[in-house]
Amino acid sequence: MSVKKPAHPTLAYSFGKRRGASVLLDRLFTGLVWGTGIIVILFIVGLLFLLLEKGLPQLSWNFLYGLPSEIEEGGGIGPALFNSFYVLIISLIVSIPIGIAAGIYLAEFAPNNKLIEVVRICVEGLSSVPSIIFGLFGIALFVEFFEIGLTILGAAISLAFLNLPVLTRVTEESIRAVPVELRNASFALGSTHLQTIRRVLLPVAMNGIMTGICLTAGRAFGESAVIILTAGVSTSGEMWDFNLLSPGGTLAVHLWYVQSEAIVPDAQEIAQKTTAVLIIVALLINIVFRVPLWLNERKNKA
């Protein structure tokens, strides 16, 4: 303490403005980010609204329910809409059990060896395969090998292959997210592994798995490349045709067909209305499944 300290630069102290450039850059950056963020999101949402605005007011039950017409005006989308859900449901029936079982394997049974690494790479690899490749695979399998032609069955199974990796990964992640304590508690009570999985892990992981199924369903509903290649662009032209071997053009495919190849005079209108239906159903599938999740998130945060 004996050393005499030089005076602190207390006098003439100032926290004045810094060099203008960095301040300007900061302002510019803030403006750019706000501007881009708002404009781009509004632009995309606005475009979708434009589509809805054209299609929605013209919608009617007759259109939703009616049979399509190749030549005259006033055709509906009944069979295509029906096929969309029919194909979707069959593909989910095929893919959900396999996907969930594979996910359980990865999360619960898999030893950490080379084999598991291979399985995981395959799941990731399969999830990156472009959808049109599943279409080509479907053609080779169903049209060429089994010779059943363009059918609902072929489309649904090809679509199921597309769904598989997503479901597997979501299941694995959801089960891994279950706290270890719950698992241990179940084992400590003398439950077998199977009982633990069925009574503890799956119910807790169900939330995550349901989200995965919803995402998959939304994607499968809107998928068109696979369907065009494996089910064709047309329908059997009848309503409630449950025959698995009928041609299975779905609504998404119908939009493309009407827009590019149809010769009906009101093709433009049909396309607009079909678009509106596609957007609304896709939004509904997503919203219906997600609302509970959002609410949950809110609750957990509060």
Add this chain to the structure above:
Amino acid sequence: MQPFIEMNKLNLYYGEFHALKDVSVQIPERAITAFIGPSGCGKSTLLRTLNRMNDRIPGARVEGRVAIGGIDIYSGEVHVESLRKKIGMVFQQPNPFPKSIYDNVAFGPKQHGIRGKKKLDELVEQSLRSAVLWDEVKDDLRRPALSLSGGQQQRLCIARALAVEPDILLMDEATSALDPISTFKIEELTHELKDRYTIVMVTHNMQQAARVSQQTVFFLNGEVIEHDATRQLFANPVDSRTQDYISGRFG
């Protein structure tokens, strides 16, 4: 002693919550001032008002006057980035950036417009020496900072703060996440630094406050209970609540 930092009737609200109540404290320059008190008593909050880090918290509102070197830091003329350049801060958890040791220390000077490899090299070495880390890392300054031990990371954070050449160093429980040996090294370091910097530290550890600080302020529920020379406060506390706290009866 001439006060360097002066707080006058300082009130701080987080929304409805009244976190600091009529705080008036004067902090001398080139000395270590310790803030002690139980968790949630507002001592860290007060520290963060000194470099206006509370600005980033939505809903935080400050009333009253905080002056550093005679200038009200909440007045309109003060540029918050320039203010923070003059006030280094070290946090509870060591928080080096996921970059190299060199880039961590050079980060601040680069922000403030210092270019030129030679100038930066000098600054980095000087800062690391001041933080007594130079000998341990000089062989490989390109190593990722996160490969250092916790104590080294904290000294790196001090070096990083010193590199912008501040006058004040704020330490927010800077040793609470460290082991005793690292803690000791940092305490030694602060002892060396106090001849050149005004240091304000928040600590949970009363022995630490007694060991390193010259002045101690005791807080309770957002209020200043007692402020005195450290030796005086620990030996002869005036307020019974201070007595209770330092003898370990609560907190």
Add this chain to the structure above:
Amino acid sequence: MIDMNPSTNSKAPAELGQSFGKTSGSKFDRKARLRWSNQLFRMICIGSALFVCLVLLCILVLMLRTGVLTFSNVSLTEFFFSTNWDPENEHYGALTFILGTLALTSLTMLISIPISVIIAVFLAEMTPKWLRNLLRPVLDLLVGIPSVVYGFLGLTLLIPWLRNLSGHDLADGLLAASIVLTIMVLPTISRISDDAISAVPNKYRDAAYALGANRFQTVFRVVLPAARSGIMYAVILGMARAIGETMAVVMVIGNTAQLPNSLFTPTAVLTSNIVMQISSVEFDSTWNYGLYMMGFILLAISLLMIVAVRILQKKGGRYS
């Protein structure tokens, strides 16, 4: 969770008792059955996992085996280095489509990466909480819109605008397609980047601000570098989607097998060419084999991207 506990509790003593009574015949049956069902369940799970692998393997083998047949009639050089695709006259040069896919993907990424990252920064660092809670779900919903709808949007809204703006009679081409693809991949890239940026610990921001950095400096020199591997992951996912997207591209690219001389000239890419021609060809024809070969090229590109993602994840693990 809570309503499950009683059943677990009530069963547990029963099982405990049962394990004491090992000698009793009927109990032993139940135990054996339990073990058997455990084994069966295990086998089902393993079988399912292997099935997923099998599907990928089958796809790979089938695409390669069928695709390679192309080269019994067409030379490798012609297929990969000729731009003359005229199957009716036995010309099978696929270079146009390969270049088209590369050009379209590059252009899309060029437009979408900066915008997506800016939107991610906007969501993670700048918006007030209420706006963030509004915009995040909106972007999530945009991901779920069918790709044909985006194609239709391009066809009926964007192309007429582009026609007016550019003065071309036909505005189908790379620009239209890349705008449509940008609209499609933008929500994906920005939401995943947004998550990556939000996951950057606040202590880094605190440190930067305490050193006197402003927001621009903090975001560009600290936050974005720290979120780098997550953003790269988002970009690769978006890129994979752009490369593999079929129907939205088909509707706006013009579907003409020619090298474009401008952004407004109709051209074709791998996916669009496959889907336009596959239904009109015989399975056992060179034409068809050529299309499968194109599919194999797409498949190879997307698998390479997965390898890139894995490498990134290993690298990114160092910081987290």
